[in-house]
Amino acid sequence: MTAQGTLAGKIALVAGATRGASRAIAVELGAAGATVYVTGRTTATNVSEVGRATETVEGTAELVTAAGGTGIAVPTDHLEREQVQALVERIDREQGRLDILVNGVWGGDYLWVGDGGLDRKLWEADLDAGLRMLRLGVVTHLITHRYALPLLTRKPGGLVVEVTDGTAEYMQKYRGQMYFDLAKYAPIRMAFGLGEELKDLGCTAVCITPGYLRSEAMLDTYFKVTEENWRAGIEQDPNFCISETPAFTGRAVAALAADPEVARWNGQSLSSGQLSRVYGFTDLDGTRPDGWRFIMDAEAGRKPKEEDYR
Structure with a gap:
């Protein structure tokens, strides 16, 4: 569980927080007492190209507040620099500071799935879809940093968290499709820089x-299951046995944000499973799934057992 009040008085911005890990990060920061500005393109009246109408920026803000923090929804397209500038100016005007910036903008999965999955070579893939993926997963992050970092760096102690899919170690292997590979490796390099x-x-x-x-x-969408019967998905992918809820990553970021010695991690690629062993938090079921270590061992033919990675 997130320690209540450990982030009281802290101001956070979670970019791209309508769903998934970023939404859970926003909620867990709120559970620790932070004021959290949450952004995204899907709102109660507008649905982004991803097409998931029930996952809205307002809904995330409500979850943050219900968890014990203060959630503030600011609909924002992070490819539109004027919108990002206005967002940061609003945070400055209302709070005068920014302590935590979580850059989790993505929304590109539908592009590679619609383009035949991760099995097309660069010259076979749809160029427009590929470039759109890079704009959504890389350019949005650069624009956000350009406008938010002057506020975050106004005082020492600020924390920037890039969110991706894969550790630096795992990303030494090719992810199977050039645009996806670039989009997912870029946040690792961005955090290092x-x-x-x-x-x-x-x-x-x-x-x-x-x-x-x-x-x-x-x-x-992919496994056709619910959180209640998620283990049925193991029939489709044996590695799904080591899966985790978004809250696990949320708790990882909340732990980082509350760590007075967080600078020891500066520039590094981290995973939720790795940080759970350091900070002691668990997933919602009380376990500590070490997903990437399991997956890498499975791909190396070591036949890992689920119970040894939780």
Whole structure:
């Protein structure tokens, strides 16, 4: 569980928080007492190209508040620099500070799934879809940092968290499709570079990845299961046995944000399973799934047993 009040008085911005890991990060920061500005393109009256109408920025803000924090929804397209600038100016005007920036904007899964999955070579893949994926997963992050970091670095102690899919170790293998590979490796490199640029200012940047994430889309779109019967998905993919809820990543980020020695992680690629062993938090079922270690051992032919990785 997240320690109540450990982040009281802290101001956070979670970009791209309508669903998945970023939504859970926002909620767990709120559970620790933070004021959390949450952004996204899907609202009560507008649905983004991802097409998941029930996952809204307002809904996330309500969950943050219900968890014990203060959730503030600010509909924002992070490809539109004027919108991002206005967002940061609003945070400055209302709070005068920014302590935690979580950059979890993505929304590109539908592009590679619709383009035949992760099995097309660069010259066979749809160019427009690929470039859109990079804009959603990389350019949005750069724009957000450009406008948010001057506020975050105004005082020492700020924390920047890039969110991706895969550890730096795992990303030494090719992810099977050029655009997806680039989009998912970029946050790792971005955190490393920001770590170099921020350290002299007393701030920290890291990249974090969930393990095998049981996101809303993964459950209902890819495996056709619910959180209650998720283990049925193991029939489709044996590695799904080590999957975790989005809350696990949320608790990882809340633990980082509350750590007075968080600078020890500066520039590094981290995973939820790795951090659970350091900070002691668990997933909702009380376990500590180490998804990436399990997956890497499985792909190496070591035949891992689920119970040894929880």
